Amino acid sequence: MxxxxxxxxxxxxxxxxxxxxxxxxxxxxxxxxxxxxxxxxGPDTVTAALxxxxxxxxxxxxxxxxxxxAALVGAxxxxxxxxxxxxxxxxxxxxxxxxxxxxxxxxSALNPSMDSWDQAPAASALEAGTxxxxxxxxxxxxxxxxxxxxxxxxxxxxxALLLARERHGPVRTVTGANAHHSITRAAWLLGLPxxxxxxxxxxxxxxxxxxxxxxxxxxxxxxxxxxxxxxTDTGQIDPLAEIADLCTRHGAELxxxxxxxxxxxxxxxxxxxxxxxxRAHSVTLDLHKLGWQPxxxxxxxxxxxxxxxxxxxxxxYLNADDDTEAGLPDLLGRSLRTTRRPDVLxxxxxxxxxxxxxxxxxxxxxxxxxxxxxxLVTKAPGLDLYDRPTISTVLFRPTDADDRTVAAIRxxxxxxxxxxxxxxxxxxxxxLKATLLNPYTTPDDLQRLLGLVTEALVTEALATESPVTxxxxxxxxxxxxxxxxxLR
Numbered sequence: 083m084x085x086x087x088x089x090x091x092x093x094x095x096x097x098x099x100x101x102x103x104x105x106x107x108x109x110x111x112x113x114x115x116x117x118x119x120x121x122x123x124g125p126d127t128v129t130a131a132l133x134x135x136x137x138x139x140x141x142x143x144x145x146x147x148x149x150x151x152a153a154l155v156g157a158x159x160x161x162x163x164x165x166x167x168x169x170x171x172x173x174x175x176x177x178x179x180x181x182x183x184x185x186x187x188x189x190s191a192l193n194p195s196m197d198s199w200d201q202a203p204a205a206s207a208l209e210a211g212t213x214x215x216x217x218x219x220x221x222x223x224x225x226x227x228x229x230x231x232x233x234x235x236x237x238x239x240x241x242a243l244l245l246a247r248e249r250h251g252p253v254r255t256v257t258g259a260n261a262h263h264s265i266t267r268a269a270w271l272l273g274l275p276x277x278x279x280x281x282x283x284x285x286x287x288x289x290x291x292x293x294x295x296x297x298x299x300x301x302x303x304x305x306x307x308x309x310x311x312x313x314t315d316t317g318q319i320d321p322l323a324e325i326a327d328l329c330t331r332h333g334a335e336l337x338x339x340x341x342x343x344x345x346x347x348x349x350x351x352x353x354x355x356x357x358x359x360x361r362a363h364s365v366t367l368d369l370h371k372l373g374w375q376p377x378x379x380x381x382x383x384x385x386x387x388x389x390x391x392x393x394x395x396x397x398x399y400l401n402a403d404d405d406t407e408a409g410l411p412d413l414l415g416r417s418l419r420t421t422r423r424p425d426v427l428x429x430x431x432x433x434x435x436x437x438x439x440x441x442x443x444x445x446x447x448x449x450x451x452x453x454x455x456x457x458l459v460t461k462a463p464g465l466d467l468y469d470r471p472t473i474s475t476v477l478f479r480p481t482d483a484d485d486r487t488v489a490a491i492r493x494x495x496x497x498x499x500x501x502x503x504x505x506x507x508x509x510x511x512x513x514l515k516a517t518l519l520n521p522y523t524t525p526d527d528l529q530r531l532l533g534l535v536t537e538a539l540v541t542e543a544l545a546t547e548s549p550v551t552x553x554x555x556x557x558x559x560x561x562x563x564x565x566x567x568x569l570r
Contacts, residue, residue, distance in 0.1 A: 086147065089191040098191065104151045112159025119170035120163040122499030128161045163502055168527035169534070171516045172504035174314065174342055174368075178376040185431035186376050189424045196231075196422045198400040199411045205424040206411055212430045217383040219347055220365050228387035229367075230416055231425050232380035235341030236264040238366035241382050241393075241418070242337040243268045243306065245364060248392035250304035253335075256280060256295055257308045258287035258320065262339055265308050277308075285318040285469075285508065287325065296332035305334040306363075311356050312342025312372075315506040315515070316468070317475030319343050322358030336361065341368035341380070343473055348441040352449060355472070363389070369429055372473070372519065374444060379425055390415060447521035448474045455516060455528045462532055464539075468513055477506065477513040480539050485512035487546075491538045500534050 087097035121128050135157040144150070164170050166177035194202035196209065209231060217227035232238040239262065246253045254275050257265045260282035269277050280295055281288045287309060299305050307329050309320040322338060329336045338359055344367035346352040347359070359365055367373075367381035384390060394415040396403075401412040414420075436444070452471040459467040459478045468477035479488050488505070492514060495501040504515035514535065 090193065094191055101147055101151060102187075104148045105155050108152045108155035109159050112156040112162075113164065115156075115160045116162065116164070116499075118499045119167035119502050120496065120499055121161045122497070124497045132157055132161060166520060168520050168523040169501040169531055171518055171520075171531070172502040174371045174517055174519070176371055176374050176519045178370075179374045179432060181435045182375050182428040182432045185428040189427045192424070194424050196416065196424055197413055197420045199413060202413070202424060205427065206413055208430055209416070209424065209426040210411070212426050212433070213381070213383075214387075215433075216367070216381055216429075217385075220344075220359050220367070220383045221385045222360065224360075224385045226387045227383065227385050228390060229381050229383040230390065230393075231422075231429075232382055232417070233378040233419075234370065234380040235262065235339060235366050235368040236267075236380075237418075238341070238368070238380045238382035239264045239308075239337070239339055240268040240271065242308075242364040242366065243272055243274065244418075245384070245389060245392055246304070246306045246335060246337070247272055247274060249389075250335075253304040253306045254278065254299060254302070255306050255308060256292070256299070256334070258282045258292075258310060260285060260287065260313045260315070260318070260320070261308055261310050262314055262341070265339070282320075285313065285316045287320045289321060289324055289328065292325065293328055293332075296328060296334055300332055305332070306337055307334050308337045308339060309362075311338055311340035311344060311346075311359065312473050314342070315475075316477060316508060317342065317471060317473040317517070319355055319472055322356065323361070324358075326358050326361035335363045337364045337366075338362040339366045341366050342371050344381075345369065345372040345441070345445060346473065348438060349445040349449075350442060351446055352473075360385075369432075372445065372448065373429075373432070373441075374519075374521075375428055375432065379429055393418070444521040448518060448523075451521070451523045451528065452476050452516075452518045454525055455518065455531075458525075458528055458532055462536075464536065465532065468508055474518040476516045476518065477508060478516070479511065479513045480535070483539065487539070487542055488512045488514060490542050491535060494538045494542060495534060500538075501531055503531075503535075 088094055089098055135153050165175045194205040196202050196205060199206050213229040213231060214227065217229040221227035230241065232241065243255065252274055255265065255269050255277040257277045258280050266277055269275065278295055280291045296305065307325060309322055309325045311319045311322060326336055340356060340359060343356055344365065346356050363384070365383045367383060369375045369379040369381065370377040373379060397414060401414050406412045452474040455476045456467055456470055459465045459476065464481050466479050466481050489512060492503050492505055495503060504517060506513055506515045516531065
């Protein structure tokens with residue numbers, strides 16, 4: 083077998099080019115075989131199909147680069163949940179832009195390690211410039227805002243609590259019942275007191291309850307309030323400016339988890355929804371959600387770069403004092419991780435390629451699709467809408483269906499490979515959740531999604547011999563019949 087070539091240096095691109103052709107062909111053929119948003123058959127079928135390719139996992143003699151790529155990339159694609167399919171809409175799982183994926187390839191080929199300047203000379207400069215620019219979007223009136231690149235919202239939230247702890251000691255966290263689970267987990271990991279949970283009966287943090295809680299905690303030590311701009315379950319945004327007012331009144335600090343909703347800043351139409359971000363002591367942003375980046379692409383922004391000083395760490399083989407004094411940038415304070423990828427490259431390429439107007443267009447398209455889906459649900463007999471979407475999350479359920487039926491509909495769509503919908507509980511009931519992140523989703527796609535739900539409801543009712551109301555069974559019967567003919 084010939085010696086396997088390396089991806090970098092001058093010969094690297096020539097070695098990569100034919101392999102990329104194999105990969106792209108496998109991606110295309112695997113998607114064609116899947117023919118839908120995810121593979122049919124459920125976990126056992128998918129696992130069995132993959133095992134036929136990985137038999138054995140480590141062969142005695144290699145099969146060669148082209149064969150291994152074609153087999154495994156093809157199998158992984160055939161068995162993938164494809165976020166670029168409009169009917170794959172369960173989670174904050176974005177279809178990445180082609181330009182961002184291409185940039186990620188370059189990052190992998192160059193393989194700079196972002197823990198010392200001599201491993202990442204240009205990448206460290208690119209990261210410093212890009213993170214400062216992103217922080218300035220959130221803190222436009224501050225002189226030296228900065229941001230860190232993280233693996234996502236979870237790491238960014240953990241860093242926010244860590245920085246608060248390093249400023250004040252064992253800070254008490256106050257969070258909404260609607261907050262992401264990473265807030266409670268971060269407090270546990272950092273040895274902080276268990277967060278005080280404030281009710282969020284309407285899906286957003288209750289201001290009166292927060293006021294009472296902060297008044298009760300005043301004088302008992304430092305307090306960090308965490309608000310959410312785009313909840314995972316419903317996509318709702320806490321009243322950020324009013325929460326900031328309460329924090330100022332009671333002497334508390336504020337962290338805003340804007341992992342989902344932060345990119346609304348790029349849209350002149352929607353940025354008013356996140357007014358108040360600039361008043362937080364730290365803000366989480368996650369561009370592998372409403373930023374169309376391959377994972378991972380998280381950000382933690384602060385209003386002053388010196389707020390990050392607590393992360394400084396010394397390892398003489400990476401940032402010796404005399405090297406730093408001589409002008410070599412010190413990267414260890416940019417993350418708790420040591421070796422890390424230059425995830426900033428894909429972000430920077432996307433910002434350059436699309437600009438503000440291009441990003442705004444994607445945000446606006448996505449939000450418009452969510453509102454159109456809400457309109458369709460409202461007009462469909464036999465379907466109930468939870469609420470108008472705040473960003474791009476739409477909750478709905480069949481009228482009069484019990485929770486068991488709602489859960490069964492979702493699993494039937496998954497097992498059949500027809501659609502990927504999420505599930506969440508709100509107001510004491512289980513709802514189907516469509517989290518729309520594909521900016522090119524069409525009205526026909528959305529109508530088809532509802533047709534599949536209606537057909538699954540009828541099938542479930544027949545299977546359990548339970549009565550179905552006339553309106554539930556007849557929610558756009560023409561659509562249900564038409565779409566039923568295409569089911570696998």
